[in-house]
Amino acid sequence: MAEFTSTVHQNEFLPDGGTDVHAIVSVTCSGAGEVVAWGGSGGTGGAGYPGGSGGDAGEVIIVDVSGSMDVQGVQAAAYAASAALDEIVDGVWFAIVAGNHEAALCYPTGTSAAMARMSAQTRLEAKRSLQRLAPGGGTAMGRWLLAAGQLFATVPSLSKRHAILLTDGANQHETPQELSWALDQVRGRFQVDCRGLGAAWQVAEVRRIAETLLGSVDLIRTWDGLSEDFAALMASSMGKGVSDAQLRVWAPQGAEVLFVKQVSPTLEDLSGRRVEVNALTGGYDTGAWGDETRDYHVAVRLAPKAVGQEQLASRVQLVVGGEVRTQGLVKAAWSSDDVLTAQISPEVAHYTGQTELASAIQEGLRAKAMGDDVTATSRLGRAVQLARETGDDGATSRLSRVVDIDDAATGRVRLRRHVDKLDEMELDTASTKTTRVRPS
Amino acid sequence: MSDPTTAPLPDDPTAPIPAPGSGRTEAPAPGAEQPEAEPGADAAQPEAAPAEPAAEEEPEPFSDGPPPLPEPMLVLDGALPPAAAAAPEVDHGTCTSCGGGFDEEGWCTQCGERRPDPRHHVTSAPSASVAGVCDRGRRHRDNEDAMALWADDGQPGRAVLVVCDGVSSAPRSAEASLAAAEAALEQLRGSGDPEQRHDRAARAAADAVAAVAGESHRDAPSCTYVSAVVEDDRASVASIGDSRAYWLPDDGEPQRLTSDDSMAEEQVRAGIPRAEAEAGPLAHTITRWLGPDSPDHRPGTTVHDVAAPGWLLLASDGLWNYASDPADLAAVVRSVGSRVGHSPAPLAQGLVDWANEQGGADNITVALARCGDARQDGTHG
Numbered sequence: 090m091a092e093f094t095s096t097v098h099q100n101e102f103l104p105d106g107g108t109d110v111h112a113i114v115s116v117t118c119s120g121a122g123e124v125v126a127w128g129g130s131g132g133t134g135g136a137g138y139p140g141g142s143g144g145d146a147g148e149v150i151i152v153d154v155s156g157s158m159d160v161q162g163v164q165a166a167a168y169a170a171s172a173a174l175d176e177i178v179d180g181v182w183f184a185i186v187a188g189n190h191e192a193a194l195c196y197p198t199g200t201s202a203a204m205a206r207m208s209a210q211t212r213l214e215a216k217r218s219l220q221r222l223a224p225g226g227g228t229a230m231g232r233w234l235l236a237a238g239q240l241f242a243t244v245p246s247l248s249k250r251h252a253i254l255l256t257d258g259a260n261q262h263e264t265p266q267e268l269s270w271a272l273d274q275v276r277g278r279f280q281v282d283c284r285g286l287g288a289a290w291q292v293a294e295v296r297r298i299a300e301t302l303l304g305s306v307d308l309i310r311t312w313d314g315l316s317e318d319f320a321a322l323m324a325s326s327m328g329k330g331v332s333d334a335q336l337r338v339w340a341p342q343g344a345e346v347l348f349v350k351q352v353s354p355t356l357e358d359l360s361g362r363r364v365e366v367n368a369l370t371g372g373y374d375t376g377a378w379g380d381e382t383r384d385y386h387v388a389v390r391l392a393p394k395a396v397g398q399e400q401l402a403s404r405v406q407l408v409v410g411g412e413v414r415t416q417g418l419v420k421a422a423w424s425s426d427d428v429l430t431a432q433i434s435p436e437v438a439h440y441t442g443q444t445e446l447a448s449a450i451q452e453g454l455r456a457k458a459m460g461d462d463v464t465a466t467s468r469l470g471r472a473v474q475l476a477r478e479t480g481d482d483g484a485t486s487r488l489s490r491v492v493d494i495d496d497a498a499t500g501r502v503r504l505r506r507h508v509d510k511l512d513e514m515e516l517d518t519a520s521t522k523t524t525r526v527r528p529s
Numbered sequence: 530m531s532d533p534t535t536a537p538l539p540d541d542p543t544a545p546i547p548a549p550g551s552g553r554t555e556a557p558a559p560g561a562e563q564p565e566a567e568p569g570a571d572a573a574q575p576e577a578a579p580a581e582p583a584a585e586e587e588p589e590p591f592s593d594g595p596p597p598l599p600e601p602m603l604v605l606d607g608a609l610p611p612a613a614a615a616a617p618e619v620d621h622g623t624c625t626s627c628g629g630g631f632d633e634e635g636w637c638t639q640c641g642e643r644r645p646d647p648r649h650h651v652t653s654a655p656s657a658s659v660a661g662v663c664d665r666g667r668r669h670r671d672n673e674d675a676m677a678l679w680a681d682d683g684q685p686g687r688a689v690l691v692v693c694d695g696v697s698s699a700p701r702s703a704e705a706s707l708a709a710a711e712a713a714l715e716q717l718r719g720s721g722d723p724e725q726r727h728d729r730a731a732r733a734a735a736d737a738v739a740a741v742a743g744e745s746h747r748d749a750p751s752c753t754y755v756s757a758v759v760e761d762d763r764a765s766v767a768s769i770g771d772s773r774a775y776w777l778p779d780d781g782e783p784q785r786l787t788s789d790d791s792m793a794e795e796q797v798r799a800g801i802p803r804a805e806a807e808a809g810p811l812a813h814t815i816t817r818w819l820g821p822d823s824p825d826h827r828p829g830t831t832v833h834d835v836a837a838p839g840w841l842l843l844a845s846d847g848l849w850n851y852a853s854d855p856a857d858l859a860a861v862v863r864s865v866g867s868r869v870g871h872s873p874a875p876l877a878q879g880l881v882d883w884a885n886e887q888g889g890a891d892n893i894t895v896a897l898a899r900c901g902d903a904r905q906d907g908t909h910g
Contacts, residue, residue, distance in 0.1 A: 342639050342641075369639070396667075397667050397670070400641040401636035
């Protein structure tokens with residue numbers, strides 16, 4: 090049985106008339122278990138999760154075969170897909186989709202939408218079928234996602250559905266509206282980890298897919314790294330034994346939840362994902378959990394009370410299959426003692442800085458792409474400053490490949506004349522990866 | 530689903546990495562395959578092999594006499610325990626602000642209000658002439674003051690009062706102050722020389738604080754201590770720290786019976802005017818206290834004549850901060866008494882209310898014993 094624990098970091102003291110309570114709630118999962126092979130899950134004969142809610146697991150590998158991939162690219166993608174197949178545990182349902190301006194079922198081979206159960210036999214067949222992949226056509230990722238949704242729907246016993254999506258180009262054969270529509274159709278049906286190969290894909294577009302479908306987005310510079318990355322992605326998915334998990338945030342009557350963000354390991358604003366559990370409680374799907382820690386930043390606005398009064402500002406719970414597995418309490422206490430009320434929790438300060446850092450990078454790059462050098466310089470300068478303040482050396486190093494840093498402390502920078510597009514994209518994709526608070 | 534012609538895969542150099550176990554479908558070469566396939570296929574085999582010779586060495590059946598009769602097996606009646614009842618909703622009380630229920634940690638599930646802590650306001654009135662009120666005040670979240678009172682209407686003229694003020698900078702001080710007050714009361718109720726009782730009581734109180742502290746000597750909880758034993762016309766008073774005892778006769782000069790162990794008091798002794806010293810930044814820094822990290826636990830004791838009608842008053846600094854001088858405090862008691870009457874319980878409450886009206890910056894404790902009246906009715910006026 091997976092075990093969840095939580096810790097709340099906050100300064101609960103508010104000054105007279107203060108209303109806004111901020112807290113970082115750290116949720117840790119241990120004993121999540123792994124997908125267990127045939128027969129190991131007790132009777133169903135499929136692959137299940139001893140630590141999670143039971144049921145079968147399904148994986149769909151989506152490979153871009155558009156013309157831009159070229160023969161070499163498709164071969165590398167096939168090789169990477171093959172490495173991912175090696176990581177899929179026997180008994181897990183799987184399928185391979187070849188995507189261009191359409192979505193074709195590469196495996197299982199057949200005349201109707203279907204998934205196959207992993208075994209030595211099907212793994213081998215799947216690898217052989219990858220040889221059928223050939224470059225050609227355009228890119229319509231919405232269709233690929235709809236196809237994945239269609240495949241998952243053919244196996245009603247699935248309790249965990251996960252896909253890997255590889256692309257190398259912009260979504261040229263669909264309008265943004267068409268992609269949005271497709272995302273709306275598949276939202277909540279499965280998780281997708283997205284990987285962009287080379288420099289021709291749009292970070293913002295693929296990030297939108299990953300964020301909607303509770304997955305990650307990353308840049309793969311060249312074909313060399315693809316195979317390892319796919320294998321690692323699949324292995325990590327196999328290690329996520331807890332599915333059907335939801336973060337719940339309660340706030341008292343009359344209070345307003347300002348936002349709920351995941352701030353570690355990556356930055357994601359969950360506010361828009363809220364579904365009402367009851368009048369005072371919102372639910373936010375978290376996707377599957379392995380043995381890991383995730384930090385959430387919760388902000389609640391309260392009606393102020395008299396100095397000396399206190400109240401509960403929020404209950405933050407992790408719920409699996411409808412059962413509360415851990416709860417953190419966020420409190421508020423009004424005080425006239427400035428020493429108490431002026432303190433900011435180091436965790437809240439750190440992640441507030443990291444959040445601002447991410448938006449400064451993204452806004453700076455957007456301005457740079459539009460030729461607005463003044464805004465780009467000022468935002469990226471601010472990013473350099475924040476990266477220094479929050480001790481994010483990785484971000485500082487990525488920024489230094491896009492701007493020349495004159496003075497990190499004041500954020501004085503100059504845009505570099507010649508920037509490798511891949512460096513810029515890496516800065517963008519990595520902007521949502523946060524560092525944790527350094528022990529002081 | 531798969532193409533049957535490609536299913537048992539022949540070795541093909543262009544094929545992607547073959548999966549492990551792909552050779553299994555090939556016909557095994559007889560003999561050669563055997564040693565490779567066996568260990569994986571039958572794990573029990575290696576253990577079974579050595580077991581065979583061992584079986585031959587087993588003792589002959591019945592060599593030690595007939596086997597014991599088999600115990601008759603239990604016949605199962607198939608009775609099932611009642612299905613586990615759903616965990617009953619525990620009632621943790623109802624919120625007075627909104628009518629919602631409290632959760633197990635004492636927070637309202639509707640409005641988030643905290644369940645009132647009974648410690649926030651405590652009243653005690655063991656007899657008609659002795660009473661006290663201990664209150665959180667307006668500014669503090671918790672009440673770290675504590676009191677313990679004893680009196681018996683059947684033994685007029687005797688009373689024991691103890692007040693302790695937990696040091697709020699140390700954790701668990703609320704628990705420590707209550708344990709100290711109760712431990713001291715237990716000793717002071719006994720008989721014998723009052724001064725020895727005071728020593729025993731202070732030691733017992735210090736032990737009680739140490740017990741709460743447990744192993745943690747860093748940030749150990751601690752508290753002040755003031756106690757009074759009234760026996761007929763005499764009151765013996767002991768104190769450590771800055772909680773105080775006053776004698777406020779109806780007629781005559783009001784007096785403070787204790788001397789603070791505080792930086793302010795040391796400044797006064799050094800010649801700084803009392804008002805100035807008590808308003809200074811270090812005024813509330815105490816130099817002696819009860820706790821595992823305190824220098825000593827021997828209280829300063831005095832004995833005072835309380836034959837005349839009047840009030841013996843013990844208080845934490847939550848009260849005397851607003852009226853330190855005995856004459857000022859006597860005036861407050863007279864003024865409050867004229868409003869609420871001269872019974873100890875309403876008078877103690879009235880004094881706490883008065884301190885809260887002044888700001889209630891600290892926890893407030895007031896313990897009162899009426900002295901010198903006709904012992905039969907125990908009240909005054």
